[in-house]
Amino acid sequence: xxxxxxxxxxxxxxxxxxxxxxxxxxxxxxxxxxxxxxxxxxxxxxxxxxxxxxxxxxxxxxxxxxxxxxxxxxxxxxxxxxxxxxxxxxxxxxxxxxxxxxxxxxxxxxxxxxxxxxxxxxxxxxxxxxxxxxxxxxxxxxxxxxxxxxxxxxxxxxxxxxxxxxxxxxxxxxxxxxxxxxxxxxxxxxxxxxxxxxxxxxxxxxxxxxxxxxxxxxxxxxxxxxxxxxxxxxxxxxxx
Ligand code: GLN
Numbered sequence: 138x139x140x141x142x143x144x145x146x147x148x149x150x151x152x153x154x155x156x157x158x159x160x161x162x163x164x165x166x167x168x169x170x171x172x173x174x175x176x177x178x179x180x181x182x183x184x185x186x187x188x189x190x191x192x193x194x195x196x197x198x199x200x201x202x203x204x205x206x207x208x209x210x211x212x213x214x215x216x217x218x219x220x221x222x223x224x225x226x227x228x229x230x231x232x233x234x235x236x237x238x239x240x241x242x243x244x245x246x247x248x249x250x251x252x253x254x255x256x257x258x259x260x261x262x263x264x265x266x267x268x269x270x271x272x273x274x275x276x277x278x279x280x281x282x283x284x285x286x287x288x289x290x291x292x293x294x295x296x297x298x299x300x301x302x303x304x305x306x307x308x309x310x311x312x313x314x315x316x317x318x319x320x321x322x323x324x325x326x327x328x329x330x331x332x333x334x335x336x337x338x339x340x341x342x343x344x345x346x347x348x349x350x351x352x353x354x355x356x357x358x359x360x361x362x363x364x365x366x367x368x369x370x371x372x373x374x375x376x377x
Contacts, residue, residue, distance in 0.1 A: 141174030142347055145191035147217060147233075150181050151207045155285065157197025157230050159331035163340050164193065170355050173348070182206065187216035193347040194220060198231030198288075198329060201243040207236055211252060221254050226322040226346040230332060231288050234317065234325035235259040244289055255320040256297030259290040262311065266291075270307030270328055271374045272316040275300060279338045281371050282316070284328025292327075294318050301326050306374045322346050335367055 146161045161177055168175045180187050187210070194217050199207060211217055221227050227237065235241040238257035242248050251257075265287060272282045282302050291311030294300060300310070301317030301324060309316030309327055317326035324343065326332055333340035337360065345352055 141176055142168055142193065142344070143191040144175055144177045145188060145194045145217070146177055146179045147187065147194055147196045148180060148182055148207050148210060149197065151203040151210075152197040152199040152233050152236070154198040154200070154231070155287065155329035156331050157195075157233075157329060160195055160197070160228065160230075160333040160340075163331065163333040163337070164344060167337070167340055167344060167355065170357055170360075171353055182210050186214040187211060189216035189219040191220060192225060193343060194225065194227040196227070196229040196233030196236060198233060200232065201245070204232040204236055204241070205243065205249055207232075208249060208251065211236070218252055218254065221321075221323055224322050226324070226343045227254065228333075228343060229323070229325040230329060231286070231327050234292065234327060235290055237323060237325055238292065238318070239295070241290060254323045255318045255325055256295035257292050257318045257325070258295070259292045261289045262291045265289050266308035266311075266327070268307055269370075269374055270304060270309060270316065271371055272302030272304045272307070272309060274302045274339070276319065276324075276339075276342060279336070279342060281305075282326070282328060282332075282336050282339065283367055283370050283374070284326070284330040284332050284335055286327045286329070288327055292318070334363070335370075337363065
């Protein structure tokens, strides 16, 4: 990783609702605060190919049509799938979660194959899940997750995936209180926010996987203010 951490922002022209692109800014800034250089590679739907040499891949949310178009691009050029197969971390949000799963059904009833990187199947529900979410993260050291959800799909996990968290408020994947999915270093969530701005411990876990070493804590005033704000949000959403 001589030139720094290479972050792939995958198809932001298709998958990038609710400011998911902000996740890349969070990762860049957290590396910068630690003196670690980074380079962001933006993969647009018009790009010739998806690189497989990046250290971390980000996919945001998108509506059904955009999601289906993203599937076409990613299956044509399987750089992301190859990198994930080597254990490179991938974060998929909302529509990105559904694309990383085994299969998703769009609102019109059409069934689509996903990339199959996580054991998850998504089908539309009668109503959209919209609002604030809190969930206890099942990955060690991350703590409470918070974010904003807006999706029609409900996701069932198979035995090959574990939930990212247990919902304490909101809908997440749907019945069963699961939120998101994890398989190896592929992490999926329904949370926008951007999720890594609202959950810096999750950002650091992905960065540790990308760098392959523990990272120093950050004591910037901006970081401390953001953590205070998140604690206030969690308390407001989960009154005792
Ligand atoms: N099309 C998906 C759904 O509604 C994802 C929506 C999104 O990414 N915001 O379930």
